[in-house]
Amino acid sequence: MKIDVLSLFPTMFDAIMSESMMWKARDRGLLDFQVHDIREHAEDKHRKVDDSPYGGGGGMILKPDVLVRAIESLKPETDTAVILLSPQGRLLTHDVAVELSRESKLVLICGRYEGVDERVRDLAVTDEISIGDYVLTGGELAALVLIDAVVRLLPGLLGAEGAQQRDSHADGLLEGPHYTRPPEFRGLGVPEALTSGHHAEVDRWRRRQALKRTWQRRPDLLARAGLSAADRAFLDDLEREARG
Numbered sequence: 001m002k003i004d005v006l007s008l009f010p011t012m013f014d015a016i017m018s019e020s021m022m023w024k025a026r027d028r029g030l031l032d033f034q035v036h037d038i039r040e041h042a043e044d045k046h047r048k049v050d051d052s053p054y055g056g057g058g059g060m061i062l063k064p065d066v067l068v069r070a071i072e073s074l075k076p077e078t079d080t081a082v083i084l085l086s087p088q089g090r091l092l093t094h095d096v097a098v099e100l101s102r103e104s105k106l107v108l109i110c111g112r113y114e115g116v117d118e119r120v121r122d123l124a125v126t127d128e129i130s131i132g133d134y135v136l137t138g139g140e141l142a143a144l145v146l147i148d149a150v151v152r153l154l155p156g157l158l159g160a161e162g163a164q165q166r167d168s169h170a171d172g173l174l175e176g177p178h179y180t181r182p183p184e185f186r187g188l189g190v191p192e193a194l195t196s197g198h199h200a201e202v203d204r205w206r207r208r209q210a211l212k213r214t215w216q217r218r219p220d221l222l223a224r225a226g227l228s229a230a231d232r233a234f235l236d237d238l239e240r241e242a243r244g
């Protein structure tokens with residue numbers, strides 16, 4: 001996968017993209033990552049990238065000529081995903097990350113200030129993504145979150161086969177608890193089902209813990225999760241217990 005980022009603060013990407021899994025993805029040739037400085041596409045002598053909004057009001061707006069030139073310098077194909085990070089975009093979820101992980105090239109545009117001139121959307125953007133219902137000072141952190149969520153799904157990156165399929169959200173549920181050695185820590189043990197050595201029992205315990213945690217913390221997710229009759233019976237039991 002190739003990811004090109006357009007930013008006014010390109011050095012913000014250095015630390016994250018040079019460590020751990022993101023570096024591994026680049027080192028293994030799974031990810032070709034480049035960040036480009038939007039300011040290099042400003043043509044006046046002050047290298048101006050923003051201007052005040054028509055109609056007044058506070059804040060500055062990224063200029064359409066500079067930003068569209070920056071996007072066009074990357075020569076996106078007609079089917080390239082050109083994504084603006086903004087609080088007005090569709091929400092980044094696991095399903096969106098899976099969808100984007102199937103693209104061969106992403107262009108990510110990081111806004112700053114009050115926003116970007118609407119004509120950039122009209123002319124050069126194919127998708128707009130938000131990482132949550134809050135406002136950041138710019139799109140850089142949002143782009144890094146998106147990149148991390150997408151790149152970890154690229155085939156061949158994560159060691160354990162199928163690890164991504166067991167993630168929280170991959171099957172529409174939150175993950176249940178995990179344990180490792182020692183068997184007792186500060187008076188707290190490990191659930192017997194996990195040390196039983198019976199795979200079917202371990203699977204059943206994990207499924208139920210995932211259902212319980214989702215029911216407790218994010219019941220909104222249950223409506224869209226693929227639930228079996230046994231799952232539903234277990235959730236009915238939880239409801240009954242809770243009602244006393």
Ligand code: ADE
Nearest residue numbers: 085086087130131136142
């Ligand atoms: N830029 C500012 N806030 C953002 C958000 N919540 N998601 C994506 N980009 C942003």
